[in-house]
Amino acid sequence: MLKTFLTAILLAAVYLLPWIIAAGRDHDRRSAIFWLDVLLGWTVLGWIAALVWSLRHTEGRTAIEDRRLRRASGRSRRTDRRPAPLEEFPAFLEDARPRPGP
Numbered sequence: 001m002l003k004t005f006l007t008a009i010l011l012a013a014v015y016l017l018p019w020i021i022a023a024g025r026d027h028d029r030r031s032a033i034f035w036l037d038v039l040l041g042w043t044v045l046g047w048i049a050a051l052v053w054s055l056r057h058t059e060g061r062t063a064i065e066d067r068r069l070r071r072a073s074g075r076s077r078r079t080d081r082r083p084a085p086l087e088e089f090p091a092f093l094e095d096a097r098p099r100p101g102p
Helices: 002-017 017-024 028-042 047-056 063-073 091-096
Strands: none
Touching: 017 028, 017 047, 028 047, 028 063
């Protein structure tokens, strides 16, 4: 009985692996990845699509970079989809700030 239960838990974790990865990376579309995985994961092609989507960058940045920006700016979650004005960029990005021309 315990072996069957543990096997079911393991299979569920493998089935939901794309969503687990997306949630761990704080992906912007993790809920859509969850539903794609749940509804079409059984087709294998849907599971692979969800896995690839969960591993892709979010809005041109990796999830790690996005998390660093939020932490440095004091926001826990992105509430708007617009980039922050240059005045609000954290100090560690000062070298990346555009400089006035010569």
